[in-house]
Amino acid sequence: MATNGIIRLQVKMTYSLMIFDFDGTLADTMPFMLGLADELADKNHLPRLDKSNMQLLKGLNAANFMKLHNIPLWKVPILAAEIQELMQENIAQIHLFEGVDDLLRELSRQGVKIAVVSSNALKNVKEVLGEELAGLVSFFECGVSMFGKAEKLTRVVKASGLASAQALSIGDEIRDIEAARKAGIPCAAVSWGFSSRTVLESLQPDHLFDIIEQIHKVFEPERK
Numbered sequence: 001m002a003t004n005g006i007i008r009l010q011v012k013m014t015y016s017l018m019i020f021d022f023d024g025t026l027a028d029t030m031p032f033m034l035g036l037a038d039e040l041a042d043k044n045h046l047p048r049l050d051k052s053n054m055q056l057l058k059g060l061n062a063a064n065f066m067k068l069h070n071i072p073l074w075k076v077p078i079l080a081a082e083i084q085e086l087m088q089e090n091i092a093q094i095h096l097f098e099g100v101d102d103l104l105r106e107l108s109r110q111g112v113k114i115a116v117v118s119s120n121a122l123k124n125v126k127e128v129l130g131e132e133l134a135g136l137v138s139f140f141e142c143g144v145s146m147f148g149k150a151e152k153l154t155r156v157v158k159a160s161g162l163a164s165a166q167a168l169s170i171g172d173e174i175r176d177i178e179a180a181r182k183a184g185i186p187c188a189a190v191s192w193g194f195s196s197r198t199v200l201e202s203l204q205p206d207h208l209f210d211i212i213e214q215i216h217k218v219f220e221p222e223r224k
Contacts, residue, residue: 015186015218017160018107019153021171022118022142024193026100027128029120032093036086040079046070058196061174062146076146084121084143094128097192099212101133106216108136115139115156117149117169149179157185168206170215177203188218 023029034051041048047069049057060068071079087094107114114137118125122142126134139159141152157167169180172193177200180187188207191197201208209215 015112015166015168017113017115017157017162017167019115019117019139019156019167019169019185021169021173021176021193022116022120022125022128024172025170025176025190026096026116027094027125028097029087029094030194032087032090033083036083040082041069043082044075044079055196058194059199061178080119080146084124087124088121088127091124091127094124096128096133097212103212103215104133104136113138113160113162115141115160117141117144117152117156119144119146119149146175149175150182153179153183153185157183168218170209174199174203177205188215 020026023033034049037049037051040046049069057065057068065071066073066076104114116125116129116137116139118141120142122140125140125142129137139156141156144152153167153169157164160167164183164185167185168188169176169183169185170188170190171177171180172190173195177187177189186206188209189195189200189203189205190209190212191200192210197208197210207214207218
């Protein structure tokens with residue numbers, strides 16, 4: 001059954017672990033990142049983003065994005081560290097998407113375990129979440145390399161003691177879907193982040209969310 005691409009499974013699954021990406025999924029970091037783009041490109045002698053053609057950029061996977069902008073793999077950790085440092089210096093500019101706080105509280109009340117797996121720094125993630133919401137998260141895996149997310153997803157599932165089918169990985173980028181599939185766990189995509197909805201839908205994630213409230217409808221904690 002499919003309803004506008006939102007729920008693709010024939011039966012409702014039971015998810016006892018929700019694994020969230022951070023940037024573009026829980027937190028609205030894109031405006032900040034785009035604001036840094038020219039500065040980082042100039043500092044690292046890279047081509048500037050063509051912000052007039054964001055639809056093209058939103059349709060690229062990580063490897064093609066790097067190729068288009070002549071970013072060598074060895075420079076990715078350097079750029080990531082610079083971004084994390086600048087974000088920490090301007091952390092007050094970063095906010096959660098509306099409804100994220102209520103979602104995390106509801107998941108916690110229902111007994112669903114929560115994890116955050118992100119390339120962002122742990123300090124940044126916890127500061128944006130705030131003490132209360134960060135306290136609801138059972139597992140953090142932060143500072144994840146661009147192509148290292150599958151391993152971290154696997155680690156979180158193992159630490160939770162749950163079966164892979166009981167976990168749902170939720171992200172906003174093509175690489176989030178790719179990582180979840182490599183890790184062998186169900187995946188969901190959100191259309192309010194970086195990658196375009198059209199591209200995400202073409203990859204046929206198990207769920208595709210257009211608003212945060214739709215996430216509430218797909219989790220059903222395991223009954224004891």
